[in-house]
Amino acid sequence: xxxxxxxxxxxxxxxxxxxxxxxxxxxxxxxxxxxxxxxxxxxxxxxxxxxxxxxxxxxxxxxxxxxxxxxxxxxxxxxxxxxxxxxxxxxxxxxxxxxxxxxxxxxxxxxxxxxxxxxxxxxxxxxxxxxxxxxxxxxxxxxxxxxxxxxxxxxxxxxxxxxxxxxxxxxxxxxxxxxxxxxxxxxxxxxxxxxxxxxxxxxxxxxxxxxxxxxxxxxxxxxxxxxxxxxxxxxxxxxxxxxxxxxxxxxxxxxxxxxxxxxxxxxxxxxxxxxxxxxxxxxxxxxxxxxxxx
Amino acid sequence: xxxxxxxxxxxxxxxxxxxxxxxxxxxxxxxxxxxxxxxxxxxxxxxxxxxxxxxxxxxxxxxxxxxxxxxxxxxxxxxxxxxxxxxxxxxxxxxxxxxxxxxxxxxxxxxxxxxxxxxxxxxxxxxxxxxxxxxxxxxxxxxxxxxxxxxxxxxxxxxxxxxxxxxxxxxxxxxxxxxxxxxxxxxxxxxxxxxxxxxxxxxxxxxxxxxxxxxxxxxxxxxxxxxxxxxxxxxxxxxxxxxxxxxxxxxxxxxxxxxxxxxxxxxxxxxxxxxxxxxxxxxxxxxxxxxxxxxxxxxxxxxxxxxxxxxxxxxxxxxxxxxxxxxxxxxxxxxxxxxxxxxxxxxxxxxxxxxxxxxxxxxxxxxxxxxxxxxxxxxxxxxxxxxxxxxxxxxxxxxxxxxxxxxxxxxxxxxxxxxxxxxxxxxxxxxxxxxxxxxxxxxxxxxxxxxxxxxxxxxxxxxxxxxxxxxxxxxxxxxxxxxxxxxxxxxxxxxxxxxxxxxxxxxxxxxxxxxxxxxxxxxxxxxxxxxxxxxxxxxxxxxxxxxxxxxxxxxxxxxxxxxxxxxxxxxxxxxxxxxxxxxxxxxxxxxxxxxxxxxxxxxxxxxxxxxxxxx
Numbered sequence: 001x002x003x004x005x006x007x008x009x010x011x012x013x014x015x016x017x018x019x020x021x022x023x024x025x026x027x028x029x030x031x032x033x034x035x036x037x038x039x040x041x042x043x044x045x046x047x048x049x050x051x052x053x054x055x056x057x058x059x060x061x062x063x064x065x066x067x068x069x070x071x072x073x074x075x076x077x078x079x080x081x082x083x084x085x086x087x088x089x090x091x092x093x094x095x096x097x098x099x100x101x102x103x104x105x106x107x108x109x110x111x112x113x114x115x116x117x118x119x120x121x122x123x124x125x126x127x128x129x130x131x132x133x134x135x136x137x138x139x140x141x142x143x144x145x146x147x148x149x150x151x152x153x154x155x156x157x158x159x160x161x162x163x164x165x166x167x168x169x170x171x172x173x174x175x176x177x178x179x180x181x182x183x184x185x186x187x188x189x190x191x192x193x194x195x196x197x198x199x200x201x202x203x204x205x206x207x208x209x210x211x212x213x214x215x216x217x218x219x220x221x222x223x224x225x226x227x228x229x230x231x232x233x234x235x236x237x238x239x240x241x242x243x244x245x246x247x248x249x250x251x252x253x254x255x256x257x258x259x260x261x262x263x264x265x266x267x268x269x270x271x272x273x274x275x276x277x278x279x280x281x282x283x284x285x286x287x288x289x290x291x292x293x294x
Numbered sequence: 295x296x297x298x299x300x301x302x303x304x305x306x307x308x309x310x311x312x313x314x315x316x317x318x319x320x321x322x323x324x325x326x327x328x329x330x331x332x333x334x335x336x337x338x339x340x341x342x343x344x345x346x347x348x349x350x351x352x353x354x355x356x357x358x359x360x361x362x363x364x365x366x367x368x369x370x371x372x373x374x375x376x377x378x379x380x381x382x383x384x385x386x387x388x389x390x391x392x393x394x395x396x397x398x399x400x401x402x403x404x405x406x407x408x409x410x411x412x413x414x415x416x417x418x419x420x421x422x423x424x425x426x427x428x429x430x431x432x433x434x435x436x437x438x439x440x441x442x443x444x445x446x447x448x449x450x451x452x453x454x455x456x457x458x459x460x461x462x463x464x465x466x467x468x469x470x471x472x473x474x475x476x477x478x479x480x481x482x483x484x485x486x487x488x489x490x491x492x493x494x495x496x497x498x499x500x501x502x503x504x505x506x507x508x509x510x511x512x513x514x515x516x517x518x519x520x521x522x523x524x525x526x527x528x529x530x531x532x533x534x535x536x537x538x539x540x541x542x543x544x545x546x547x548x549x550x551x552x553x554x555x556x557x558x559x560x561x562x563x564x565x566x567x568x569x570x571x572x573x574x575x576x577x578x579x580x581x582x583x584x585x586x587x588x589x590x591x592x593x594x595x596x597x598x599x600x601x602x603x604x605x606x607x608x609x610x611x612x613x614x615x616x617x618x619x620x621x622x623x624x625x626x627x628x629x630x631x632x633x634x635x636x637x638x639x640x641x642x643x644x645x646x647x648x649x650x651x652x653x654x655x656x657x658x659x660x661x662x663x664x665x666x667x668x669x670x671x672x673x674x675x676x677x678x679x680x681x682x683x684x685x686x687x688x689x690x691x692x693x694x695x696x697x698x699x700x701x702x703x704x705x706x707x708x709x710x711x712x713x714x715x716x717x718x719x720x721x722x723x724x725x726x727x728x729x730x731x732x733x734x735x736x737x738x739x740x741x742x743x744x745x746x747x748x749x750x751x752x753x754x755x756x757x758x759x760x761x762x763x764x765x766x767x768x769x770x771x772x773x774x775x776x777x778x779x780x781x782x783x784x785x786x787x788x789x790x791x792x793x794x795x796x797x798x799x800x801x802x803x804x805x806x807x808x809x810x811x812x813x814x815x816x817x818x819x820x821x822x823x824x825x826x827x828x829x830x831x832x833x834x835x836x837x838x839x840x841x842x843x844x845x846x847x848x849x850x851x852x853x854x855x856x857x858x859x860x861x862x863x864x865x866x867x868x869x870x871x872x873x874x875x876x877x878x879x880x881x882x883x884x885x886x887x888x889x890x891x892x893x894x895x896x897x898x899x900x901x902x903x904x905x906x907x908x909x
Contacts, residue, residue, distance in 0.1 A: 035432070080613055087620035093358065094558045095616045097551050102609035108602035218547065222440065229433040263448035270437040270444075274422060277434050281427035 002132045007255050013139035015247030016146035017204055021220045022227035022239035023153070024197035029228060030170035030236060031190045032085065037096040038076055039198055039224065040217025041103035045072050046199030047212040048107055051118045058121050062203050069199025070192045072103070077191040085187075100217075107214045115213035118206050138207055145200060150240065153193070157236065162189060170236070230273045232283030241284055246273070305630035306487070312629030313479045313569040317342070320573060321472035332468050333536060334580060339471035340533035342572035344549075345556045346478040347525030349568035351518045352557060353626075354491055356498030357428055359519075361419070361435030362526045363553065364442035366545040368415050369408035369527025370534040371446065371453060374462045376404040377535070382461045389451025401465040405474070405531045412527025413520050420519040424512045428501065439550065447542040458541025466535040474532055478525050482565045483628075485521055489766040489775065492755075494518050496763045499752035503808075506712065506746070507815050508738035508767035559615055561622030563754065566629050574623065575608070582607045626754070664725030665689045666742065666819045666851065671710055671720035673703075680706045681717070682875040688819055688851045693841070695866030695883070696855045699895065702872040704855045705747065708821045711853070712744045713737040725818070739768060743817030743850075747824050749804035753797025758783065760796050760807055764814030775814075782813050785847060786840050802833040809840060819851045820844070826858050834858065841865055 021043075028036045049065040056064075076099050084095045124141065127134045157163035168176040169186045177183050201220060206212060223246060231242030250269045257265060276284065317339070324335025348362050375383075375390060376399045383395045399407065419438055426434045446453045453459070485491045494514040497504040501511065534540045552575070560571020582604035619625070624632070666688040673681040680703045688694050696704050709715035711722060713734040722730045724740050732740075752760050762779035770778060783789045788810055791803055799807065805825060812820055822841075826834045838861055844852065856862050862869060862883065869886045871878040873895045879886050886892055 080617075083617040084620060087616070090358065090558045090562055091616045091620035094555050094612060097555060098609040098612035098616070101551075101605050102613070105602035105605040105609070109606065113602065222436070222547075225433055226437055229430055264444060266444040267441040270440045273437050274426070274434045277426040277430040278422055281425075281430055283430075 005133050007252060009133060009135055009139060011248040011251035012244075013142045013247075014251045015244035016142050017201065017243075018223055018227050018247040019240040019243030020146055020149060020197055020201050020204075021224035022231065022243040023149070023236070024194040024201070025221070025224045026228045026231070026236055026239035027190045027194045027197070031166065031173065031187055032081070032092075033089070033173075034081065034092040034096065035089075035225065036081075036194075037093070037221060038099040038103060039194065040219075040221030041100045042069050042073050042076075042195050042198035042217070043202040043205070043220055044107065044212070044214065044217035045069065045103060046195075046202035047118075047206045047216060048111065049199075050203060050206050051111075051116055051212045054119060065203050066196050066199045069195040069197075069202065071195070073191040073195025073198070074188060076103075077188060081191075082184075082187075104214050104217075111214075113214060115211045115216075117211045120207050120210060124207050138204075141207065142204055145204070149197065149200065153236075156193075166190065226270065226273050230276045230283055232285035235283065235285040238283055238285035245284075307630070309566065309628035309630035310480070310483055313483075313566050314476055316569055316573060317472055317475045317479065321468055324468040324472075336466055336468050336471045336536045337533060338573065338576040339468070339475045340466070340529050340536065341553060341556070341576065342475050342569060343471075343478045343529035343532065344526050345553050345560075345568045345572040346475070346482050346565060347522045347529060348553055348557050349562065349565055350482050350485060350525060351515075351522035352554075353562040353564065353568070354486060354494045354498060354518055355515055357515070358432040358554070359435040359522075360432055360550055360554070361423070361438040361442075362522055363545040363550045364419075364435075364439045365412040365416055365523040365526040366530030366533075366549070367442055367446060367542070368530070369412040370530035370540050370545060371459075372411045372527070373404045373408040373531030374459050374534050374540050375452075376407060377401070377463050377465070378459065379461065379463070382459075386454045386457075386459055387452055401463075401470070401535055404535075405528055408531035409524045409528045412530075413524035415527075416520045416523025417516070420516050420523075424515045424519060439546070443542050443546050453542070456542060458539060458544075460539050462534055462538045462540060464536060464538040466532045471532055471536070474528060478528070479565055479569065481521070481525065482568070485518070486565065487772075489770065489772060490514060490517055492759065492763045492766050495755065496752050496767070499754060500750045502714075503746065503750040503752065503811075504767070505714075505734040506738055506744050507764040507811060508735050508769075509763075510733075510735045555612060559612065559622055561624035561626040563621075563626030564624050564628045564631075567622050567624040567626060570623055578611060579604065579608055664723075666711065666725075666853075667723045668707070668711060669721050669723075671707065671717045671722070673706060673710060673715065673717045673719075680875050681710070683720070684872070684875070684877055686711070686853075686870060686877075688853050690818055690851045691849050692868065693852045693854060693866045695862040695869040696853055696872065697857075697859075697862060697869060697886075698872035698878070701874075703875045704872055705823055707872065708744065708823050708853065708855065712742055712821055735767075738815055738817075741816075741818035742821070743812035743815050743819070744821040745805075745808045745812050745823055745825055747827065749801060749808045751796035751799070751804045751807055753795065755796060757788065757791035757794050757796060757799070757807055761810045761814045764811040765816075768815050778816070779810075779814055782810050785843060786810050786813070787836070802829045805829060806833070806837065806840065809837070809844075813844065813848060816848075817850050819853070821853045821855075823855050824857065825854070826856060826861055834861070837861075838864060 025036060025039050028034060046065040046069040049068040050061050053061040053064055080095055080099045081092070084091050124138045125136070127136050128140070157167055165176065165181045165186050166189065168179070169181055169183070173183070205216065205220070227242035227246050228239045229242070230245065231238030231240065246269065249272060250265065253265050253268060254262065320335060320339060324332045327335070344363070344366055351359055351362065375387065375394055376397050378386070380395065383390055423431065423434050423438065447456050449455070493504070493509045494517070496507070496509055497511050497514060505511065530545055556571035556575045557568055558571070559575060560569065561567030586604040668684065668686040671681050671684045684703070684707060686707065696707070698704055706715060710717045713729070713732050713736065716731050721728055724737065724742060729737060729740065752763065755763065758776070758779055761782055762775040765775035765778040783792055786806065786809070788806055791799060791807060796804060796807060805828065809822065809825060826837050829837060841852065841854070842865070844850070854862065854866060866883060868880065869883050870880045871886055871892050878895060879889050879892050
């Protein structure tokens with residue numbers, strides 16, 4: 001029982017991390033319809049902010065990292081994504097891949113292609129005992145942060161004017177524009193939030209692994225895309241469900257798979273989304289939104 | 295796209311010869327250069343084959359697949375394992391079954407087997423993946439790529455695991471690579487110009503309209519997916535026989551990004567785009583890498599070694615290209631369709647052949663007499679009852695008007711009849727066969743055509759191609775489809791639209807073209823949803839004429855939703871009135887307009903005045 005509880009908490013923490021990644025990706029996807037491959041580089045750059053600012057109080061460094069994520073996302077939107085906003089999917093796709101390559105290699109040139117270690121507060125690697133469960137403090141931070149982000153985003157989307165315009169834009173972008181929603185502003189806000197979410201993920205990953213590398217954003221962004229799609233296209237909180245599902249599945253399979261199959265865990269984990277998409281072509285929360293009116 | 299259907303041999307020939315000439319040029323550079331340059335050229339050609347393979351699926355379907363490099367991986371491993379010398383097999387892949395380990399196939403046989411295995415894998419993977427929706431395919435193919443990588447990286451006893459394989463015989467020469475690249479180009483163009491390729495392109499242009507002319511989305515995507523998988527497998531097999539080494543990341547995410555980028559930068563809709571993109575990016579990349587490794591630019595600027603600079607440079611070039619030319623360098627056109635050729639006086643679009651008007655315009659004689667019949671159809675959207683117990687019968691050869699106020703349920707009823715919407719209750723039968731819940735494509739193949747409130751043209755196809763693809767949706771071959779399409783266009787007096795891409799036609803022409811396309815499936819029943827909406831008065835009259843012609847020549851039953859009462863009165867001996875999801879009245883036009891309930895609910899007091907004024 002205790003063991004199961006332990007595994008569940010671990011699984012939930014990983015699921016939360018994935019949910020944060022997926023949330024950042026889906027925010028941009030809903031308002032712009034773009035699969036932003038550079039999201040992983042937003043994560044990476046925020047992590048490098050921690051590396052560069054090592055020595056400052058950790059809280060200050062984290063704040064700077066969040067700011068970095070937002071600013072980089074805003075800059076990328078202004079310089080690269082705005083010009084292709086009305087181009088077709090493939091042009092947007094290649095643009096985001098190009099931005100990813102540029103950001104990644106700027107870091108390679110400026111720092112190094114190899115991984116660098118970053119010191120994190122000692123308290124994070126300790127564990128706290130709750131009712132017999134030994135919970136790493138980092139998992140508390142992850143779960144707490146996810147809860148705060150979800151609450152905050154929910155409040156923003158459903159309790160503020162800005163949130164209303166964002167939801168309207170996500171529902172029907174052109175119609176929202178006709179009704180006076182300022183497209184540039186909504187998209188910029190989405191990118192800023194998306195960048196901050198990426199940064200939060202970057203900080204959590206650094207806390208977990210203690211290192212940064214130019215390619216560290218790749219795996220998170222791949223997982224994030226899959227989570228977004230199984231959650232449901234354009235459904236903001238579907239991404240959270242997708243992320244949680246993928247994280248929990250991955251974590252539990254790691255524990256309960258027979259030894260011989262453990263190396264093939266990813267193969268099994270990534271077969272599940274395909275199965276979901278076969279039976280729910282528009283994702284878990286997707287419904288029939290993708291269907292064109294005839 | 296355009297031109298190929300037109301017996302326009304010059305245009306098709308140019309489209310074929312230009313990419314082949316480009317490949318020949320690349321081969322020439324490789325054959326006359328240093329051995330290291332030759333190696334680079336062979337890798338470029340192998341990449342080119344993979345990009346052409348991507349084009350077959352991505353370019354024609356318009357759906358992005360991130361999984362095609364998984365087939366390159368499969369092809370590469372198959373080819374490597376088939377040719378690895380026995381001594382190395384024991385060392386690297388002890389679990390390999392003996393019949394493979396013992397096989398000593400040459401480069402040609404191993405490449406062919408690699409192509410076959412990749413095609414089989416694509417068939418097995420495509421069967422579930424092509425069932426997912428258009429938006430989901432990119433991610434589900436992506437998931438497939440991750441699965442393949444994970445399996446290859448961990449199946450140590452067969453694949454050598456993460457360490458990969460070394461000492462693979464390096465048998466791919468520049469000539470062989472060039473030949474295979476030429477084969478890939480010919481196959482890709484041939485597929486694109488066959489009915490199957492046209493059907494897939496139609497789904498790219500408009501999924502809904504493609505369904506209405508009998509095109510089975512999954513089937514067409516499957517065919518391209520398999521051909522694409524085979525070509526990618528060939529590219530992978532040849533590449534590994536050049537480099538001599540292979541590991542799980544050789545054809546993983548990085549290569550996926552590179553090849554997709556090449557395709558998009560060249561222009562995904564054309565095979566020429568794939569070829570130009572692959573060559574252009576490779577050349578730029580080689581140049582930048584030279585700079586990165588330290589080079590003197592014209593002896594003026596000296597740059598030291600700086601890893602990463604080349605990638606930044608390439609990224610910036612990509613950004614600039616996408617912002618300046620979002621459709622890629624070729625704009626998605628084949629060589630024979632490039633406008634500057636036209637300007638040079640090359641006969642890109644020759645005059646049409648004389649249409650064989652009488653051939654194919656008539657629907658085939660179908661023996662079973664019957665009707666399109668809907669009985670007690672009910673349907674609700676989220677609690678809103680749109681149709682309540684509606685009956686409708688459309689006989690072959692008759693014109694039935696379907697009228698009613700906005701929101702009466704007319705379009706929804708047509709959607710139910712044509713399979714786009716499944717009713718909550720009630721049955722639809724076609725010539726006595728129950729077809730409730732059949733797909734639109736299946737109903738179209740059974741002789742049910744329709745148009746939409748929006749014109750839904752296939753914008754990148756010409757007028758002739760738009761109509762011909764309708765016949766192809768019913769299984770007609772190229773020649774017959776062109777004959778039918780020319781016949782329909784001639785009968786509808788629309789031949790002037792034949793060579794114009796539908797996307798650049800005015801809305802009225804697009805709408806008339808939509809009617810022509812629906813007629814090309816030679817329907818027994820034709821459902822027209824407000825065909826005159828948005829037409830000018832002149833176009834409206836032309837449409838009325840067309841519908842009369844259709845009635846006389848094609849002999850199909852027509853259901854006409856129309857707000858313009860003068861058209862309804864002219865064309866329809868029988869009218870059914872819907873109001874609030876119910877049938878209010880069925881009868882002759884004059885009976886209907888005399889019915890107080892109809893006047894009350896729909897026509898309003900101005901109606902009679904309006905009709906009098908028009909008459």
